[in-house]
Amino acid sequence: MAPAMHAIDVDEHLGNELERSLQFTDHTGKAVTLGDFFDGKRPVLLTMNYFRCPVLCNVQLNELTESLRQFDWTAGDENFRIVTVSIDPRETTELAGTKRANHLQALGRGDAVDWAFLTGDALNIRLLAAQLGIQYAYDPEQDQYAHPAVIVFASPEGKIARYIYGLSYASNDLKFSLIEASEGRVGTTLDRFILSCFHYDATLGRYGPFAFGLMRVAGALTVLLIGTALLIYWRRERRIGA
Numbered sequence: 001m002a003p004a005m006h007a008i009d010v011d012e013h014l015g016n017e018l019e020r021s022l023q024f025t026d027h028t029g030k031a032v033t034l035g036d037f038f039d040g041k042r043p044v045l046l047t048m049n050y051f052r053c054p055v056l057c058n059v060q061l062n063e064l065t066e067s068l069r070q071f072d073w074t075a076g077d078e079n080f081r082i083v084t085v086s087i088d089p090r091e092t093t094e095l096a097g098t099k100r101a102n103h104l105q106a107l108g109r110g111d112a113v114d115w116a117f118l119t120g121d122a123l124n125i126r127l128l129a130a131q132l133g134i135q136y137a138y139d140p141e142q143d144q145y146a147h148p149a150v151i152v153f154a155s156p157e158g159k160i161a162r163y164i165y166g167l168s169y170a171s172n173d174l175k176f177s178l179i180e181a182s183e184g185r186v187g188t189t190l191d192r193f194i195l196s197c198f199h200y201d202a203t204l205g206r207y208g209p210f211a212f213g214l215m216r217v218a219g220a221l222t223v224l225l226i227g228t229a230l231l232i233y234w235r236r237e238r239r240i241g242a
Contacts, residue, residue, distance in 0.1 A: 008137060017160075
């Protein structure tokens with residue numbers, strides 16, 4: 001294996017603001033900038049893959065699609081958007097469009113899903129990867145790219161908020177990351193309450209139960225049960241008194 005293969009990693013840049021002027025081409029052939037996908041209202045789920053990848057990208061994007069299929073939000077609604085950027089500057093708009101169509105078909109929510117598949121030149125791809133802290137390398141012998149399996153969540157203004165690692169993604173991890181990235185601007189009150197019971201475990205790259213949060217829930221349930229019991233008792237006493 002080439003020495004560069006050993007450098008594949010992610011150096012998290014939490015809180016950094018992405019350069020909005022980076023230039024790409026979307027799956028329709030339209031010239032776009034990264035800033036076009038940050039509307040100040042919705043967080044963005046961002047991945048860096050390449051579309052002809054024979055193994056890792058297929059697994060990662062297929063698993064992401066499956067998680068999104070079970071998700072109660074759809075990219076393009078008021079909650080979030082998705083952007084997938086190819087790390088291979090040789091890839092074409094046609095390939096991006098075909099890849100997108102395949103994943104939208106598997107998702108089963110129509111063609112209006114706001115999931116952009118972008119291609120670009122080597123400079124803009126490298127600049128974006130550097131800002132995200134994603135390291136990758138090209139292996140000319142295999143004509144393949146080695147890269148980490150990671151999803152990045154950015155705020156509606158383009159600040160990096162969370163990284164989720166691995167080849168499979170729990171729907172709750174996606175939702176919690178989007179709520180955090182939006183600073184509570186998306187999701188219901190119940191979603192945000194549930195999030196308070198979980199914290200991000202950096203060693204696992206996903207969310208786990210938070211003891212204090214669970215104690216809060218237990219306390220709230222206890223108060224609710226006591227209040228219900230008192231209400232029943234009070235109503236019974238009123239009927240007896242009458």
